[in-house]
Amino acid sequence: MSLDKYPEKWEKQAKDVRAANGHKIQYKIEMITDFMKIFSEWSEKIENELNNTSDVEKKQQDLQGPADELENWKDRMRKLTAVNEQLRSQNCQMVYEVLFAVSNSDANKHADSGIYLALSTWRSLILRVTESLNEAKDNVKYLQTLERFIEPLYTGTPITIKESLPVLLNSIKMIHTVARYYNTEEKMTGLFVKITNQMIINCKNYILTFKKKQGVQPVVKASSKKKQIVDDDNILWDPEQVPHEELIEVLKQCLQLHETYIAQYEFTKKRLEHMPKTK
Numbered sequence: 001m002s003l004d005k006y007p008e009k010w011e012k013q014a015k016d017v018r019a020a021n022g023h024k025i026q027y028k029i030e031m032i033t034d035f036m037k038i039f040s041e042w043s044e045k046i047e048n049e050l051n052n053t054s055d056v057e058k059k060q061q062d063l064q065g066p067a068d069e070l071e072n073w074k075d076r077m078r079k080l081t082a083v084n085e086q087l088r089s090q091n092c093q094m095v096y097e098v099l100f101a102v103s104n105s106d107a108n109k110h111a112d113s114g115i116y117l118a119l120s121t122w123r124s125l126i127l128r129v130t131e132s133l134n135e136a137k138d139n140v141k142y143l144q145t146l147e148r149f150i151e152p153l154y155t156g157t158p159i160t161i162k163e164s165l166p167v168l169l170n171s172i173k174m175i176h177t178v179a180r181y182y183n184t185e186e187k188m189t190g191l192f193v194k195i196t197n198q199m200i201i202n203c204k205n206y207i208l209t210f211k212k213k214q215g216v217q218p219v220v221k222a223s224s225k226k227k228q229i230v231d232d233d234n235i236l237w238d239p240e241q242v243p244h245e246e247l248i249e250v251l252k253q254c255l256q257l258h259e260t261y262i263a264q265y266e267f268t269k270k271r272l273e274h275m276p277k278t279k
Contacts, residue, residue, distance in 0.1 A: 001049045001079065003042045003086045006095050007034050014098045032102055032115070035095050039118050042092070046125050049083055050132060065198035066150045069191060070143040077136035084133055087126055096122060135181040142175045142182055153198040157206055158257040161199065165260055168195075169268040176272070199261065203254040208233060210250050211242055 006014070010031045017027050064072075086092060096119070103115045149168040152161045172191065176183045235241050 001045055001083060003045065003089075003092065004038060005091055006038050010034060014094050017098045017101050018094065020101065027098075027102060032099070035099055036114065036118060039095055039099065039122065042095075043118070043121055043125055046083060046087075046129065049079060050125075050128055063197070064194050065153065065201070066146065066191060066194045067154065067198075069194050070140070070147065073136055073139045073143060077133065077140055080129060080133040080136055083129055087129060138180050139182045139187075142179045145175070146171055150195070150198070153195065153202055156202070158203055158253040161202065162257045162260045165264045169264050173268050173272060177275070196261075199257065203257065207236070207247075207250055207254065211235065211246075 013027060013031055014035075099115055099119060103119060146168070149164060149171055152164045156164070172188075176188055182188075236247055
């Protein structure tokens with residue numbers, strides 16, 4: 001998102017108004033009209049930037065994994081940092097200070113109250129951007145602590161994922177306990193949805209590819225577009241390529257992961273219940 005520069009033709013007069021520092025000032029109505037217009041455009045852009053990200057996140061939640069959650073917040077932090085830098089730029093400061101000076105001048109006694117409303121809206125947006133940026137920074141800080149614990153969800157097997165669950169759930173417990181912004185029910189639920197999504201994807205991949213890892217080349221379905229799944233599941237029902245006892249063992253590992261996941265969640269939940277002053 002980029003905020004346009006105010007019209008260059010008003011630069012000298014804008015500097016004069018700002019330099020007057022509350023004393024008697026002179027200005028052209030056309031300049032104020034132009035400044036109010038661009039002020040309104042900036043405000044709309046910033047409002048959209050603040051609102052759009054949350055809408056996208058909600059639509060993508062069911063399709064993403066925990067690594068995506070961290071990337072979403074990193075991306076939001078980058079965007080809001082850029083917005084914040086523009087808000088503090090000479091370009092924005094000049095327009096705000098000119099409108100503020102005009103709103104407090106004697107010449108504005110009979111003017112429209114739109115300037116006051118625009119300035120109030122602008123100050124409110126600055127506070128929202130600051131708070132949203134602080135939230136994004138804080139969430140990135142805490143979600144980064146999960147990076148090494150969610151790695152097995154992408155590169156491991158159901159067995160290695162099962163072994164990593166205690167430290168993963170304990171880290172999530174820590175975030176839920178101490179994070180300033182991320183410990184809400186909505187965010188915690190969203191994170192668990194993404195963790196579960198990736199766990200399911202990993203198990204599907206493991207079931208479809210375990211024979212390949214043993215040196216057996218299964219039939220590949222070229223048209224498959226499923227995320228991370230490239231093999232045709234018809235091989236699973238061919239006992240010559242996949243003996244039933246081997247497939248059953250793999251399925252058992254996935255079921256055991258499911259059971260351990262639930263058990264570890266309940267264990268962590270009970271630990272929290274016995275901690276004073278925690279949710």
